[in-house]
Amino acid sequence: xxxxxxxxxxxxxxxxxxxxxxxxxxVAPLEETPLAAIDNVDExxxxxxxxxxxWRNLRKQPLFIISVLLILVVFxxxxxxxxxxxxxxxxxxxxxxxxxxxPGHPLGFTLQGCDVYSRVIYGTRASLTVGIFTTIGVLIxxxxxxxxxxxxxxxxDIILAxxxxxxxxxxxxxxxxxxxxxxxxxxxxSVWTVVVALVIFGWPQIARITRGAVIENRNADFVTASKAxxxxxxAALLRHVLPNSLAPIIxxxxxxxxxxxxxxxxxxxxxxxxxxxxxxxxxxxxxxxxQVRNNPGVLLWPAVALSITVLSFIMLxxxxxDALDPKARKR
Amino acid sequence: xLMFTLRRFLQLIPVFFGATLLVYFLVFATPxxxxxxxxxxxxxxxAVEEALRAQYNLDQPFWIQYGLYLKxxxxxxxxxTFSGQEVAAVIGRAYPVTARLAIxxxxxxxxxxxxxxxxxxxxxxxxxxxxxxxxxxxVIAVPTFVLGFVLQLVVGVxxxxxxxxxxxxxxxxxxxxxALVLGLVSLAYVIRLTRASISENMSADYVRTATAKGLxxxxxxxxxxxxxxxxxxxxxxGADLGALxxxxxxxxxIFNVPGVGNLLYQAILKGESxxxxxxxxxxxxVFVVANLVVDLLYALLDPRIRxx
Numbered sequence: 001x002x003x004x005x006x007x008x009x010x011x012x013x014x015x016x017x018x019x020x021x022x023x024x025x026x027v028a029p030l031e032e033t034p035l036a037a038i039d040n041v042d043e044x045x046x047x048x049x050x051x052x053x054x055w056r057n058l059r060k061q062p063l064f065i066i067s068v069l070l071i072l073v074v075f076x077x078x079x080x081x082x083x084x085x086x087x088x089x090x091x092x093x094x095x096x097x098x099x100x101x102x103p104g105h106p107l108g109f110t111l112q113g114c115d116v117y118s119r120v121i122y123g124t125r126a127s128l129t130v131g132i133f134t135t136i137g138v139l140i141x142x143x144x145x146x147x148x149x150x151x152x153x154x155x156x157d158i159i160l161a162x163x164x165x166x167x168x169x170x171x172x173x174x175x176x177x178x179x180x181x182x183x184x185x186x187x188x189x190s191v192w193t194v195v196v197a198l199v200i201f202g203w204p205q206i207a208r209i210t211r212g213a214v215i216e217n218r219n220a221d222f223v224t225a226s227k228a229x230x231x232x233x234x235a236a237l238l239r240h241v242l243p244n245s246l247a248p249i250i251x252x253x254x255x256x257x258x259x260x261x262x263x264x265x266x267x268x269x270x271x272x273x274x275x276x277x278x279x280x281x282x283x284x285x286x287x288x289x290x291q292v293r294n295n296p297g298v299l300l301w302p303a304v305a306l307s308i309t310v311l312s313f314i315m316l317x318x319x320x321x322d323a324l325d326p327k328a329r330k331r
Numbered sequence: 332x333l334m335f336t337l338r339r340f341l342q343l344i345p346v347f348f349g350a351t352l353l354v355y356f357l358v359f360a361t362p363x364x365x366x367x368x369x370x371x372x373x374x375x376x377x378a379v380e381e382a383l384r385a386q387y388n389l390d391q392p393f394w395i396q397y398g399l400y401l402k403x404x405x406x407x408x409x410x411x412t413f414s415g416q417e418v419a420a421v422i423g424r425a426y427p428v429t430a431r432l433a434i435x436x437x438x439x440x441x442x443x444x445x446x447x448x449x450x451x452x453x454x455x456x457x458x459x460x461x462x463x464x465x466x467x468x469x470v471i472a473v474p475t476f477v478l479g480f481v482l483q484l485v486v487g488v489x490x491x492x493x494x495x496x497x498x499x500x501x502x503x504x505x506x507x508x509x510a511l512v513l514g515l516v517s518l519a520y521v522i523r524l525t526r527a528s529i530s531e532n533m534s535a536d537y538v539r540t541a542t543a544k545g546l547x548x549x550x551x552x553x554x555x556x557x558x559x560x561x562x563x564x565x566x567x568x569g570a571d572l573g574a575l576x577x578x579x580x581x582x583x584x585i586f587n588v589p590g591v592g593n594l595l596y597q598a599i600l601k602g603e604s605x606x607x608x609x610x611x612x613x614x615x616x617v618f619v620v621a622n623l624v625v626d627l628l629y630a631l632l633d634p635r636i637r638x639x
Binding site (some may be wrong): 143162163165167169170171173174177178179181182222231233259265266269270271272285289293294296303305306308310311314318 | 342345346347350353354357358372469471473474475476478480484488546574575580581584595596599600602605611614615618619
C-alpha cells in the first residue's frame with residue numbers, strides 16, 4: 001500500500017485529521033469515533049507476516065523465553081558435556097558404592113560407584129539425539145505422506161490415510177517394543193535402532209496434522225493464483241501450500257519431541273531401548289530402580305533432568321501454539 | 332446414522348487387517364527365527380523342530396500362516412504358551428484386572444479432570460488456573476515410570492497408606508494407587524481440554540443470551556456452558572478408555588499388576604511369539620472398536636453433527 005501517486009481532493013477530505021477544512025457533522029465528529037484510529041494506521045508500513053507477528057508476541061512471553069533458554073542449555077550440555085562435569089561418567093570405583101554427596105561429587109554415587117552428577121550431564125546427549133532425530137524422521141515421512149494425501153486427495157488420500165490408521169492402531173510404546181524385539185534390532189541396539197522404531201510408529205500423527213493443514217490451504221486464492229500464473233501443481237504445493245501449513249506442524253513437532261524423549265527413556269527403562277552400556281537417563285533410572293528405597297537420589301536426578309528437558313519442549317510448543325494462532329490469542 | 336455406522340465399520344476392516352498383518356509380519360517373517368531361538372543357541376533335534384513348526388503353522392507359506400492366525404484369532408482359538416497354558420485362558424484371567432484398573436483410572440480422570448478444568452476455565456488467569464496449568468504441564472513432562480516409583484515409595488512404603496504392589500487376585504482397593512498413576516497423565520490432558528473448551532464457550536453468543544435473560548450464573552454454567560464444553564472431553568475419555576483397555580505396560584510392571592500389559596511384556600521378553608501376536612491382535616480389535624464407539628458417541632452428543 002504505497003502513496004497514491006495522484007491524490008485527489010476527495011481522498012484528502014476523507015483523511016479527517018490532516019484536512020484543515022471544517023466539515024459539518026451530523027453524527028459524532030470523526031475524531032471521536034473509532035474510525036479515527038483506522039485513519040491513523042500507517043498505510044505505508046509493510047503488513048506483518050504471521051511469523052513476524054508471532055515473533056512480536058513471543059518475545060514478550062515469559063513461557064517462551066524460559067523454554068528457549070532451557071533448550072539452549074540442554075543443547076550446550078549435550079554437545080560439550082566435558083565443560084560441565086570434570087569426572088568421567090564411566091570411571092567408577094566400587095569403594096564409592098552408594099556414597100552420599102561430597103565436595104566434587106554434588107549428587108553422590110550409584111551402587112556401582114559412578115558419579116551421579118556426571119552421569120546426568122553425559123546422559124543428555126543420548127536423550128536429545130533420540131528426540132531430535134526421531135522428530136526429523138517423523139517430519140519427513142509424516143510430512144510427505146500427509147501433504148500428498150491432503151493435496152491430491154482421492155484414492156491416494158484414502159490409501160495413505162488407512163495406512164496411517166494401521167500404524168496408529170498400535171500404541172507408540174507397544175509398537176516400538178515389538179520392533180526392538182526383532183532379532184536384527186535386538187542384536188544391534190543403538191540410538192539409531194530406537195530412532196527407527198519410534199519413527200515407524202510415530203509418523204501418523206504428523207501425517208494427520210499436515211494433511212489437515214494442507215487441505216485448509218490447497219484451495220486458497222493464492223494457490224489458485226500461482227497456478228493461474230503457470231506454476232505446476234506440484235510446485236504450487238512446495239512453494240505456497242506447504243510454507244503456509246507449517247505453523248500447526250511446528251507446534252505438534254515441538255511437543256512430540258518431548259514425548260519421544262519420554263518414549264526413549266521408557267524403552268530403556270523396560271530394558272529394550274538403548275544398550276545398557278550407553279549412558280542415558282532412561283538406563284540410569286532403570287538401574288536405580290532396585291535401590292530406590294535406600295538411595296532415592298540416584299533415581300531422582302536423572303528423572304529431574306529428563307522432566308525439565310521434556311517440559312521445556314512442551315512449553316515451547318504451547319507458546320508457539322498461542323503465538324501462531326491469532327484467533328486464540330485475542331481471547 | 333445407520334449408514335454412517337455402517338460406513339465407519341467398513342473403514343475399520345482394512346485397519347484391522349493391516350495392523351494384524353503388520354504385527355504378524357514383524358514377529359514371524361523377519362530374519363531371526365522364533366523357533367530356533369527356543370532351544371537357546373543349541374541345535375534342535377530336527378523332529379522336534381518340525382513338530383514345533385507344524386504346531387505354529389510355520390511350515391506353511393506366509394499368507395496361509397496369516398490366514399490361519401486370523402481364523403484362530405476370530406474363533407478365539409489362540410493356541411498355547413510355551414509352558415503349555417491356553418493363551419485364551421491366560422488372557423481371560425488378565426483382562427478383568429486390566430478392566431478394573433482402566434475403569435478406576437478413567438473415573439479418576441473424568442471426575443477430577445472436569446472439576447479442575449471447569450474451575451480453571453471459569454477463573455482464567457487467576458491463581459487456581461495458573462497452579463493447575465503448571466501442575467498439568469509437570470505431570471505431562473514427568474515420565475509415568477518415575478511418577479509410579481515416587482508414589483510407590485512415598486504412599487506405599489513410607490506412609491504405608493496402600494500396598495506397594497498388587498497381589499495375585501488384584502482386588503479393587505489394591506488397584507487404587509496404580510489407577511491413580513495410570514490416570515495422572517490423561518488427567519492433565521482432560522484438565523487442559525476442559526479449560527480450553529470452557530473458556531472458549533464463555534464468550535459464545537448463547538451464553539450472553541442466557542445471562543441476559545436473567546438465568547442464574549449457576550444455571551448458565553452448569554447447563555449451558557458445561558453441556559457444550561464437555562463434548563470434546565467425552566470424546567477424549569472414550570479414546571482413552573480404548574487405550575487403557577490395551578493394558579499399561581509400564582504401570583502394570585511397576586505395581587506388579589497381573590493384567591494384559593504385564594502379560595504382553597513378559598511374553599515379549601520371553602520371546603513367546605504366539606502369545607504376542609495373539610494378545611496384540613486382540614488389542615487391535617479392542618482399540619478399533621473403542622474408536623468406532625467414540626465416533627458414534629460424538630454424533631449422539633452433538634446434535635449439530637449430522638452424519639449422512
